[in-house]
Amino acid sequence: MIQCKTSKAIGGMGHSKKRKEDARFIQGKGTYVDDVKLPGMLHMDIVRSPYAYAKIKNIDASKALEIPGVIAVVTGKDLEKYNLHWMPTLMSDTQMVLPTDTVMYQSQEVAAVIATDRYIARDGKEAVRVDYEPMTPIIDPFESLAPEAPVLRDDKEGKTDNHIWHWEVGDKEKTDAIFDNAEVTISQQMHIPRIHVASIETCGCVASYNKVENHLTMYMTTQAPHAIRTVIALVAGHVGLTEEKIRVISPDIGGGFGGKVPVYPGYVIAIAVSFLTGAPIKWIEDRSENLQADSFARDYHITAEMAGTKEGKILATRFKVLADHGYTDASANPSKFPTGLFSIGTGSYDYGAAYMEADAVYTNKPPGGVAYRCSFRVTEAVHAIERINDKFAKKVGKDPAQ
Amino acid sequence: MEITLTVNGTEHTVQVEPRTLLVHVIRETLSMTGTHIGCDTSSCGACTILVNGRSAKSCTLLAVQANGAEIITVEGLATTEGLHPIQEGFHLNHALHCGFCTPGVMLRAVELLEKNPNPTEEEIRWGISGNLCRCTGYNNIVKAIQWASAKMQNKELPSTEPEFV
Numbered sequence A: 001m002i003q004c005k006t007s008k009a010i011g012g013m014g015h016s017k018k019r020k021e022d023a024r025f026i027q028g029k030g031t032y033v034d035d036v037k038l039p040g041m042l043h044m045d046i047v048r049s050p051y052a053y054a055k056i057k058n059i060d061a062s063k064a065l066e067i068p069g070v071i072a073v074v075t076g077k078d079l080e081k082y083n084l085h086w087m088p089t090l091m092s093d094t095q096m097v098l099p100t101d102t103v104m105y106q107s108q109e110v111a112a113v114i115a116t117d118r119y120i121a122r123d124g125k126e127a128v129r130v131d132y133e134p135m136t137p138i139i140d141p142f143e144s145l146a147p148e149a150p151v152l153r154d155d156k157e158g159k160t161d162n163h164i165w166h167w168e169v170g171d172k173e174k175t176d177a178i179f180d181n182a183e184v185t186i187s188q189q190m191h192i193p194r195i196h197v198a199s200i201e202t203c204g205c206v207a208s209y210n211k212v213e214n215h216l217t218m219y220m221t222t223q224a225p226h227a228i229r230t231v232i233a234l235v236a237g238h239v240g241l242t243e244e245k246i247r248v249i250s251p252d253i254g255g256g257f258g259g260k261v262p263v264y265p266g267y268v269i270a271i272a273v274s275f276l277t278g279a280p281i282k283w284i285e286d287r288s289e290n291l292q293a294d295s296f297a298r299d300y301h302i303t304a305e306m307a308g309t310k311e312g313k314i315l316a317t318r319f320k321v322l323a324d325h326g327y328t329d330a331s332a333n334p335s336k337f338p339t340g341l342f343s344i345g346t347g348s349y350d351y352g353a354a355y356m357e358a359d360a361v362y363t364n365k366p367p368g369g370v371a372y373r374c375s376f377r378v379t380e381a382v383h384a385i386e387r388i389n390d391k392f393a394k395k396v397g398k399d400p401a402q
Numbered sequence B: 001m002e003i004t005l006t007v008n009g010t011e012h013t014v015q016v017e018p019r020t021l022l023v024h025v026i027r028e029t030l031s032m033t034g035t036h037i038g039c040d041t042s043s044c045g046a047c048t049i050l051v052n053g054r055s056a057k058s059c060t061l062l063a064v065q066a067n068g069a070e071i072i073t074v075e076g077l078a079t080t081e082g083l084h085p086i087q088e089g090f091h092l093n094h095a096l097h098c099g100f101c102t103p104g105v106m107l108r109a110v111e112l113l114e115k116n117p118n119p120t121e122e123e124i125r126w127g128i129s130g131n132l133c134r135c136t137g138y139n140n141i142v143k144a145i146q147w148a149s150a151k152m153q154n155k156e157l158p159s160t161e162p163e164f165v
């Protein structure tokens, strides 16, 4: 047994280090976003779609507005007047803040109710009547690519299918040649299903716009305050909120795991309403909203292959991937493509050649793909590569560890 | 409606609606934000408090149900003498990460140790099975409760230094 331990006086290696933040957490003195209370603060609750794909025929807010304490009901049409109904994603795609005509996934934001108190906001939400014309949703990415599938993103000019992007990397010719001549090849199809991070604290914010100083302070449960500030400026720069006029404060966070990187529509609606009313707006989602609408991880369909010799030497690998991104590509990989898939997929073994291709498609599901290191698709690669390695080892009669 | 609650030894008389949840009275009316809401459906235990000595999920209790009750929240664990052993145990054993679940787990553990001062690991794991922690995992939480159990019985304290394998 080797003990890597410095002396007690030096501390450090081999010694347990006590955390500084514990003192407040164990005494109930942390500040999570729902603990932030500002003078004059109003509460927001969100009306969500029960359908995964539907036309909105009408939104009737009159009953909600009759409730004492309900201040406003905001719809996509209201935001459209300020050109705030769409926002860009980090992947150069576009995402609705609130829809003007079509909802694209179950639990999508449809309208926001602003009220003087959390309970009244919820009453208002129950009282908003929305007429939908449901359509048949596409939830299978393979069906989504079929020629007869309806074009989901008909808001995009010239779009004729549900394909988002194609990406390929590696040496196709060399890899194919190795596969053609290999003594042993194996292939494995796998679906790594959608999962949700379910951090114990849901998402939320307090958006506080100061009209006099034209300055926005945004308290939010975010893991990426700087990126968020840039995105807010991209969405709202044209109404005067440029980066230097925005301060994002990320207080104590009740877990993130990547699920607190994206900009959710609720944040933008809260900002828009604070901008228009001058009042701080608090929005805290509940658990069912969090699980249904927030960013997911995985949803990758992979066909992975391995080629090698009878003796068990691995020679090449080949991946074909179908990536289900939901109705918009809202991942957060700086490289635009899931590069971890290749670098990790080829990182653990000595391959003579490798080739991977991935296609991303739209379906009627919430956007995301930002969770558990998911944008880079590292975990998917590790899973796929080890699974085909096991299968290959079995076929040549060796221990996978050899 | 008017109700009276004794929270951490102080009596409060507050106005509530019949539908107001106890957790909202504690967090919003009384501004004690150490009690958290993780799910509002009785699943996670982040809102756990002690009501007349019994642990309860305050997101699933109406405030009116607690009329006249003695309530302890995380803010009431430490005294002028110092931290409660369970708080010390959590800190020394790295039993928290984001800290959002922590108040609920600690209060549940306080009740557990009161009823069963010397629980086995299995009893602890069953005992806190109504509390979810999404970050830390439960090993260190179990150790923290074992540490507090030893401390509360003036027994020899388990080491909190890393183990070498």
Ligand code: FES
Pocket (backbone or CB within 6 Å): B036, B037, B038, B039, B040, B041, B042, B043, B044, B045, B046, B047, B048, B057, B058, B059, B060
């Ligand atoms: S908030 Fe009460 S159990 Fe989760």
Ligand code: FES
Pocket (backbone or CB within 6 Å): A200, A254, A255, B095, B096, B097, B098, B099, B100, B101, B102, B132, B133, B134, B135, B136
């Ligand atoms: S410490 Fe984060 S959920 Fe338990």
